[in-house]
Amino acid sequence: MTAHRALTVLPVTGLGEVRPGDDLAALLVEATGEDPLRDGDVVVVTQKVVSKAEGRIVALDHDDPAAKRRLIERESRRVLRRRGDLLITETTHGFVCANAGIDLSNVDGGTAALLPVDPDRSARRLRAGIGHRTGAVVAIVVSDTFGRTWRRGVTDVAIGVAGLAGVVDLRGTVDANGRVLEATEVCVADEVAGAAELVMGKASGIPAAIVRGVDPAWLRPSSAATEIVRPPGEDLFR
Amino acid sequence: MTAHRALTVLPVTGLGEVRPGDDLAALLVEATGEDPLRDGDVVVVTQKVVSKAEGRIVALDHDDPAAKRRLIERESRRVLRRRGDLLITETTHGFVCANAGIDLSNVDGGTAALLPVDPDRSARRLRAGIGHRTGAVVAIVVSDTFGRTWRRGVTDVAIGVAGLAGVVDLRGTVDANGRVLEATEVCVADEVAGAAELVMGKASGIPAAIVRGVDPAWLRPSSAATEIVRPPGEDLFR
Secondary structure (H helix, E strand, O other): OOOOOOEEEEEOOOOOOOOOOOOHHHHHHHHOOOOOOOOOOEEEEEHHHHHHHOOOEEEOOOOOHHHHHHHHHHOEEEEEEEEOOEEEEEEOOOOEEEHHHOEOOOOOOOEEEOOOOOHHHHHHHHHHHHHHHHOOOOEEEEEEEEOOOOEOOEEEEEEEEEOEOOOEEOOOOEOOOOOEOOOOEEOHHHHHHHHHHHHHOOOOOOOEEEEEOOOHHHEOOOOOHHHHEOOOOOOOOO | OOOOOOEEEEEOOOOOOOOOOOOHHHHHHHHOOOOOOOOOOEEEEEHHHHHHHOOOEEEOOOOOHHHHHHHHHHOEEEEEEEEOOEEEEEEOOOOEEEHHHOEOOOOOOOEEEOOOOOHHHHHHHHHHHHHHHHOOOOEEEEEEEEOOOOEOOEEEEEEEEEOEOOOEEOOOOEOOOOOEOOOOEEOHHHHHHHHHHHHHOOOOOOOEEEEEOOOHHHEOOOOOHHHHEOOOOOOOOO
């Protein structure tokens, strides 16, 4: 694997407020009109605008902790830990995150944004919609903001992908000294999501970015973020 | 916080093999000579070349599991989990990772690379050395490759920083709808490390990258990756 290329990360501005039923692919194509999408671009879109476009918005009184807890439990397979208001749960998709990924910021008052029902399907639809409108073969990452077990601060990760590998397997690849590599699988999709976050900013309302110049070897006709979910039987800390 | 700017991630090629006692700052300045380092650039350097330059290389028979285990335990405060050959430990720095971060790939046969004794100090020295030679006020991230509890695949994270915040605190920042943000702290240093990994590749022997265009609000006269370490009393899964 060689990757002696520069990468560019471009914020997508001017997307405007996204509402249920909006055609997000059309909005993204319009917002990137001045610098059109190209083959091999990875379009990173935050979960929140995908959820808004798909109507995954529910009424919720933000000041009612019991209602919030019921909603979190409904969106989860199981609760792993509780501390005060914070629940670490395994979502119906298998992601382990705080509060089932339910988002109360950047939504209208009295509402909450749930994760997309199937973020990989959301990604595939966006990819097809953009391809249909522009002819460009892009990849899509649907990103969300997760905490980490041992490290402070949140980072953006991939919860849906289309056209980009979730995990790139380097098993059998030989290092610069001719030895077979030990660290075998790199989660490039999460690194791409995090790189995109660096140009978005949590407060500035930029919900998408283009990552241009990723290694073509990571592009796939079909892929899924479910390959990033560590099966419960494999993890060591549940 | 606004970040309506493009980010560029540039691989640093031609660094050559790094050896104990080498002046890594001088090597980085030389390798980036054609496109000189600028104020605000973040120079991401992998742990391995920092460890090599600092002489943190020890003899180890890769085929002796007991010797490997003893070395891991010596570099750790405690072992959190074992599974076969894999130990998840808390390093002497407080990082939780596999095998105390000891690296057997891309080193000479019969040796292993330990983590730097104090990666923040390593970062500060590189920053001062580059500033001394070029006059540029850069930031440094020393990166390493860690696994994650719930997600498959490894990603690069920051184990040392100088001049860049580890965690950016958005508490009190208002979202695009005027509501105070809930997700309060973003680990931009880890996202920068991951972005750099995208142009390095594990097998291609590129041990450094420049991340150009990060939000100037994240630059700090003094910072430390130790702020990314979640105190054991705060985490929920130990």
